[in-house]
Amino acid sequence: MRIVELFILSLTLPCYAIVFIxxxxxxxQRINSNTAVSGGGSRSRTQRRRQRMRSLIWTSNYLLVDFLGLLYELIYVIIHLTGDLATSSLAGRFYCQxxxxxxxxxxxxxxxxxxxISIYRRRHFVNLHSEATRSRRRSLFFxxxxxxxxxxxxxxPAYLLIYLNILRITQHEATNECQISYAYGSTIAAIYMCYRLGNIFLLPLSISFACYLTICTDLIRMQRRFTRTCERNVHIRKNLILQILFLFLNFAVFWLPAEIITLYTKSRLLKDTVQVTKSLNILLDPLIITGFDTRFSTAAQR
Structure with missing residues (x-):
């Protein structure tokens, strides 16, 4: 299973980097060309340029996080396949942590x-024609x-619970696998597991889904008073709804069950299978973003 994952990651990671660049x-290029040929005063052109640059910053940030996740998984697989990093050594203990x-x-x-990215899309497209006052510096700060x-x-929180011996880090000598082990009879450990699932999945997915519903509601209201002048805005919102929906489903359908299985199962084969599924699932994100981003497809045609 890990060998197959290593082969796929070795092929797809360079492709991911190329797509990202x-x-x-x-x-x-699309932003520069649109700014040069678009009408309106210099102030409106500057606002549109800043707005598009902020969108690029947030989208690139999401793709960068995905790329780092794939890069980490590639290093993880290589080390675990070799099995040569002794956990008793300083390097082994550091890698375990x-x-x-x-x-x-x-x-x-x-x-x-x-x-x-869901919050940004919601703020931007619900107020598509609002004055852009936020700067790129503020976006970088966020x-x-x-x-x-x-x-x-x-x-x-995880470090403190491990330091207080409420949770433990277990090591597997043969595969160099290290993970947090839970005492299922411990109330504090149970609370932490619920907090971890809520912090990683429940809260982010709830906010993303709320943003998705807000954009859907705005689109329905817009279509009721549809005119030819807002045809492009409707098209943009439809693509945005599909983009957020598929990003939402891609994360919720694959990662939430995978996290639950990782927390509760003790089968090493099942954990490896789940980890492979999670890492390969990341590869769908750039396809979703580029597939439903009208600016990217138009720039590619140019």
């Missing part, structure tokens, strides 16, 4: 990034806060 380059906390960090960061939040909400 092309997405940024083509979108920037990183394996537990880094995988948790990337999972939470992916959930928060999905929530952030993204920086987004990358720090998983440390506060997930890494610190």
């Amino acid at each position: 092309l997405f940024i380059e083509l979108t920037v 990183m394996q537990v906390y880094l995988s948790l960090y990337l999972t939470v960061l992916m959930a928060y990034s999905l929530t952030a 993204i920086t806060a987004l990358w720090i939040m998983p440390i506060i909400t997930s890494i610190v």
Whole structure:
């Protein structure tokens, strides 16, 4: 199973990097060309350019998180297939800690990034013609806060519970696999498991779904007073609804059951299968984003 995953990741990771770079380059070209030929005053053109650059920043952030998740999974598979990193060594102990906390960090960061891009899409497209007052510097500040939040909400609680011996990190000598083990009779451990599922899945997915419903409601209201002048706005919103819906389903359908299985099962084969499914599932995100992003398809045609 791991060998198959290594083969697929070795082929797809470079392709993912190429798609990621092309997405940024083509979108920037699209922004520059549209700004040059679009009408309106210089102030309105500047606002449209800033708005599109903010959209590029948030979308690129989500794709970057996915790419880091795939890169981590590739390193994880290589180390586990070799089985040469002794857990008794300093490097082995360090890797064991990183394996537990880094995988948790990337999972939470992916959930928060999905929530952030859903909130941004909702704010932008519900108020498609509103004055853009937010700067790129402010967007970068929020993204920086987004990358720090998983440390506060997930890494610190897990570290404290492990430090207090409420949770334990178990190691497997043959495969170098390290994971958090739960004492199912412990009330605190049960509370932490519920908190972890809520923090990673319930809260982010609820917010994303609420944003999806808001955009759907706005689209229904717009179609009732449909005119030819708002035809493009309806088309943009329809593509946006499909993009958020598929990103939402891609994360909820695959990652939520996978997290529950990882928490409760003791079968190593089942855990490996779930991990492979999660890593390969990430590959669908760039296809969803580029497939339903009209700016990317138009830039590619140009």
